[in-house]
Amino acid sequence: xxxxxxxxxxxxxxxxxxxxxTMSRRMFGKVPESMGVLWHHKDALKASMxxxxxxxxxxxxxxxxxxxxxMAAAATIGCSFCLDFGYFMAHNHGLDETKAREVxxxxxxxxxxxxxxxxxxxxxxxxxxxxxxxxxxxxALLDDLGPAGLVELTTKVGFxxxxxxxxxxxxxxSEEFADACGLAPLATPAxxxxxxxx
Numbered sequence: 177x178x179x180x181x182x183x184x185x186x187x188x189x190x191x192x193x194x195x196x197x198t199m200s201r202r203m204f205g206k207v208p209e210s211m212g213v214l215w216h217h218k219d220a221l222k223a224s225m226x227x228x229x230x231x232x233x234x235x236x237x238x239x240x241x242x243x244x245x246x247m248a249a250a251a252t253i254g255c256s257f258c259l260d261f262g263y264f265m266a267h268n269h270g271l272d273e274t275k276a277r278e279v280x281x282x283x284x285x286x287x288x289x290x291x292x293x294x295x296x297x298x299x300x301x302x303x304x305x306x307x308x309x310x311x312x313x314x315x316a317l318l319d320d321l322g323p324a325g326l327v328e329l330t331t332k333v334g335f336x337x338x339x340x341x342x343x344x345x346x347x348x349x350s351e352e353f354a355d356a357c358g359l360a361p362l363a364t365p366a367x368x369x370x371x372x373x374x
Contacts, residue, residue: 185212
C-alpha cells in the first residue's frame with residue numbers, strides 16, 4: 177500500500193494559510209502534510225475543523241472514554257493518521273497515555289475497566305456495515321454514561337467514522353506525531369502481529 181496521499185498536496189498559502197500553519201505548529205509542533213491535501217477545498221477543511229473543535233469542547237463524556245472510543249473507531253476503520261493523532265493528543269491533554277497506547281489491542285489488554293471496554297465495543301460496532309450496536313450494549317452504556325453521555329459518545333464516534341473513512345479514501349496516513357514526542361509505539365493486536373510477521 178502506498179504511503180503517499182492520492183491527491184497531491186496544494187501549497188498552504190495566503191493569509192488563511194499563514195494562520196493555519198501558525199496554529200498547526202502551536203498545536204502539533206508542525207504542519208501536517210495532510211493539510212495540503214485538504215487545502216484543495218478550504219471550506220470543507222474549515223467546516224471539519226470547526227466541528228471537530230466543537231466536539232472537543234463537550235463535557236458530558238469523560239475525556240479518556242472519548243479518546244478510547246474515537247481511537248477504537250479509527251483502529252477498526254484502519255486510519256493510521258487518526259489513531260496516531262489520537263494517541264498524540266491524549267499525551268498532550270494529560271490523559272492516560274498508557275491506556276491510550278493499548279487501544280488497538282483493547283480486547284487482549286488487561287488495563288481497561290468494564291465501562292471502557294463497553295465504550296470501545298460500542299465504537300467498533302458503530303463502524304460496521306450494517307451497524308452492529310445491540311440493545312443490550314446500549315442499555316449497559318445508558319446506565320454507565322447517562323443519556324447525554326451516550327449521545328455524546330455516539331456523535332463523537334460518528335464523526336470519527338466519517339473522518340477516518342475520508343482519510344483512508346484519500347490515502348492520508350500517520351504522520352508519526354506520537355514518535356515525535358517520544359511516546360512508546362502503539363500496541364499491536366496479537367493476530368495482526370502474527371499476520372504481519374508471516
